[in-house]
Amino acid sequence: MDRRRSLWLTVIFISLLSSAHSFYLPGVAPRNFQTGDPLNIKVNKLSSTKTQLPYDYYFLKYCRPTKIVNSAENLGEVLRGDRIENSVYSFQMRQEQPCQVICKQKLNAESAKNFKEMIDDEYRVNMILDNLPVAVLRQRRDGIKSITYEHGFRVGFKGNYAGSKEEKYFINNHLSFRVMYHKDPETDTARIVGFEVTPNSINHEYKEWDEKNPQVTTCNEKTKDLVPGSSVPQEVDADKDVVFTYDVSFEESDVKWASRWDTYLLMNDDQIHWFSIINSLMIVLFLSGMVAMIMMRTLYRDIANYNQLETQDEAQEETGWKLVHGDVFRVPTNSGLLCVYVGTGVQIFGMTLVTMIFALLGFLSPSNRGGLMTAMVLLWVFMGLLAGYSSARFYKMFKGTEWKRITLKTAFMFPGILFALFFVLNALIWEEHSSGALPFGTMLALVCLWFGISVPLVFVGSYLGYKKPAIEDPVKTNKIPRQVPELAWYMKPAFSVLIGGILPFGAVFIELFFILTSIWLNQFYYIFGFLFIVFVILIITCAEITVVLCYFQLCSEDYNWWWRAYLTAGSSALYLFLYSIFYFFTKLEISKLVSGILYFGYMLIASYAFFVLTGTIGFYACFWFVRKIYSSVKID
Template sequence: MASVSLCPQKWAVWILLLVSCANAFYIPGYSVTRYNDNDPIPLLVNKIFSDNTQLQYAYFDLPFVCPPSGKTHGGSPFGSGQSVSLNLGEVLRGDRIMTSDFELAMGKDLECQALCTREVSRSDVKWARQLVKEGYVIEWIADNLPGATSFVTVDRSRKYYASGFKLGYRDISPVSGQPRYFINNHFTIVIRWRSAPEGGKLVVGFEVYPKSITAEDRTESGCPKAVHKDNEGLGLYLPPNLSRMQEKYSGLSYIPEDDEDDDGATLKIPYTYSVYFREDTKIDWASRWDLYFTNQGESSITHWLAILNSLTISTVLGVTVFVIWSRTVQGDLKGRGDGAMDDRKTKGRTRQRSEKKGDGSLEDNDVERDADYSDDESVEDTAGWKLLHGDVFRTPAHSGLLAPLVGSGMQLLFMATGLLLLSCLGVLNPSYRGGFVSVGMGLFVFAGVFSGYFSGRLYKTFGGSAWRKNTLITALLFPGLAFCLILLLNLFVWAQASSTAIPFSTLIGLLAMWLLIQVPLVYLGSWVGYVRAKPWEHPLKTNAISRQIPTQPWYLRVPIGPIMTGLIPFAVLFIELLFVFKNLWQDKTGYYYVFGFLSAVSVVLIVTVVEVTVIATYSQLCSENYHWWWQSFLTGGSSAFWIFAYCIWYYLFKLHITGFVSSLLFFSYSFLACAVYGLLTGTVGFLAAYAFVRRVYGYDTRQML
């Protein structure tokens, strides 16, 4: 067969073809929708949320907004109020997306359109005032873009969006000095579009400008006579109940207005909207989400400083680990040996001299030389980690709990790695609403195989025999505790009628995923790890009688030692935590988008955890303490303690969360996140220490042979 050779030009052509094919893949949430003139654009309503509370509410559950009429619009087979199918992540994050009665047609401006007039009772007015006071904003969706409030930088050089728009606003009465509350009942919708190269028009922006307009001075259609001029706002106020006022002045007990029962008084709130389409050629469709990512330039500098800080800390620790390995460990082994080696050499010389003398006795000068040799070596070489060769691999206490925890940590490590990788590739992006949580749940369930495998094999290494019991603990321990916590929190949220509450059907679905999918996968992995795979072999045998451990220095004791070492990984992660917490708790209208920086910091964090655990384990072994199994796990996950302490500080000094339920949700979810982080990094620390100890004492064994 003749050989085929390609010239450099042909290789270049092949490379260009491969590069061109690399762009032809689909990312969820990135499907392009092209509109022709007068094509309907569905406007979906979702929920209201606030930066000051963790409770969210479905838009149509609000008693003071226009309810869905059920009519169809724009040729859609579904009437308004129809629920849109949601993925698991959308449900868990509190989304309740439904079709609405707003009519938007591409390129067709609408000066004013009346929606409805809603009569609101006294109790509903009170609730609306409370929601306005807590700073709630509304989220609508058009062409997969959330309705945004538009802002311009101080120097007017750049425009950016904040997801959502205000439900209402508050000001101070110039007469009484008391706060007044107004509700936004007119919405100016601006759709920004640009022409598509293939034809049609693409939506590149969705802006909503809310306004409060009094119910007076309106046309027959219900629209204000001057929509875009300064208008008096519609106040959320009803006159006090006169019967209660009479009770007050007659000397009877008086109940304040906010606590009055409904007496039939209502407040009429007319809702209207305007629609305008504006061409914008400065925004590309592929980059239309960039406007939601605020302060990219300034934050990028901070992220690079965070990475530099993390690399500096990790490099210093790396040098320390290198010195420990190259100077101390290998120097001790190659240079002096350990107590076990000395004993073998002494016994060997004794046997040789006995054989030479022939009668099995030693000459006096030989005994004196051996005694001098042993005394000299015992001063220098029989202290520290070398004395633990017969106990270092002794099965730890509560090994039946350590193995499931390590298995769960491997499961979480696989999930976190997959999420970061998919986020860096752009598969998980803000346009894929709920995708991060949905994919994370899928990866966690699938990773049950890895959880069972590592738990079963480690359990077998510890000498355990009840592997089915270990499998059951692995499959039920962490997921069960997390599910029970979420179920308990759900009871409090249900009582608040919030959309943050997980629906009962979703809870049943989660329970089915756990018991019917994950548990069998954990069993499969555990069967492979315990029955089919061999246990990890240790290079040294364990003595029958355990060695007595001397008194340990205060900085190596539990919990002081692990807590102190946890400060170093926390210092690596601290700056990035500022951005994560800001987007997660403080600024919910923004989006966290710098997964590349987060991935880099996460890699440095893992390396730092490995280095810290190795140093702490070596220090512990040098103090003749062979209980390193649990100590290494606690050392690896100890930075979770500082992260939770940072959560408490953040709650006290940065957040303005109001209400018992919101505070309970904050601390519960923070604790759960720290537990996940602690399991993950604790497993990394344990595996690093295990590999280090096996390497050190395995090298020791080869030297003794």
């Protein structure tokens, strides 16, 4: 049986590695360009931190190629709302191009309205060249001379012009691209290491429009030297003709290809306060160490005292956790549901751990667009084996007989709740005609992964787990349950559970700020090594706080520890959701109702998953602790 299980684990590991290579590695290898080689710009979604609703680039009336071709996208890109397509922008490597006219678009009432709404919501245009996103060079307000970027460029702006009291809308219709390249000293080839743009609004002038050879008097070699705001801007209004132009320049750079993402990863004004984060982590570690030391000394004293009792009368006079040995392993209420949650928690833990390992190995760097989301989905599917195995092991320990029903609940309960919430949120996004709405094919693919791979693996794991011998309790359980004495107010379940979630949340809330910033403020998250350390600290704090509170509970002669152990660590999810509310009102500028619903919907999903994860960690730690202490004392 052990050989068969090892074979299963090997097959899963190999399939995960192959999935990682097939999804993330293509397109990452450096490309060498000769002088004059064509460079095709791809366009991505229109994004805004104010609405959180991405839109397709051609949702606005921009210049279109003859045929729009969608680039091959992985599952993660589709889930993120990326829509990568070809464009009319085309360069030649290391060949300067002065002002080039692309096309003229006549705005109607609808297209003008779309542009104005996008400008109001501060939408940004995202483009890609050689897997590098376009960025706008930004001057720091604090006067420090360093390069910082803004992701994408704005659709336009709103303001007064020529003394007008009424604010008008203006479109950025001229783009000045700058491509940085690193030249190979031995050959004439070069690699692209930077992609910048300076947007400008220019009201282009022309006498007669010729589609084949447009003569625009305001589009010449001097156009690239225009400072944004120094020319007459192009107003957005119905029946207005908008001429779209661009120019491109090339600049040699000392930045090597392997380091070209470094500047993109510093897009955030708020630099990471390393000393503050490390200080907080050190405090958590110190508190955890103190708690562990106190627990060990107290427990050793208790066990020594209990084992020195000579008579039954002395044992009956004793109070504390030894007195409830006949009830501490009594099957809890709703034991089946507890098994389901424990199995699901193991599945989430396995997914999180392996995802972080892949990230540490460089598989999930920001250059691998959509890789993180794809890895999480695939790993969740494969970790169904661990979910079924864990839930079946505990269900058999609780002397359950309907293992198939528990297996079905493990396979469908948590994913079903998430899928239902996700379906409602996706319907809201679809109603807004956003590119963030999942296509029917993608939804079908997710359902096939769920029903075709995850559910069978849960059944396989459950079958293997239920065939194993049941976990034996270290002490016998009495037939008649012992009466629980009146508890002090600070040992009441509600108070104890709420207190237990503070320390685990305190271990992650600083890092949580940067994670939320990367998700909701369109920044890159790349500190996976530090995140892994925080995850380890989270495991330690969840385990220790649960063990400590469980010890106090047993000393109060309350043996109903099963569910309380799960809820003690899991209550940290409540603080996570409360922090997300605080973050929403202090850091975000979301004003639309649909965007607010999306934010809280996704944060509810994240908090629920965090509850299952931390609850399972606390439960396993408490389960190990209770078995350990009761197997260490002599029971008559």
